[in-house]
Amino acid sequence: MDRLVINDAILTRVGYDARKQDLEVVLEDKVARLYIGVPPSVYLAMMQSENVGLYFRSKVENAYVYQSIPLR
Secondary structure, eight states: OOEEEOOOSSEEEEEEETTTTEEEEEETTSOEEEEESOOHHHHHHHHHSSOHHHHIIIIITTTSOEEEEOOO
8 A cells, every 4th residue: 555645743644445444644753553444435534634634633543443553
């Protein structure tokens, strides 16, 4: 999965696999996480929001199960 570089204070990179509904994020502190079961509608809304990081914090971070992954 390719990650997009994000110009944000909270997130630095975001990747999404629509088939698996997996969302990969790299936080500003260089922590990488894989969020499982994130619907395409949530990913699209996050990427279209005015503030991607704040949307992530309010709608994704504590709403979906994640696992820490190696930073690539």
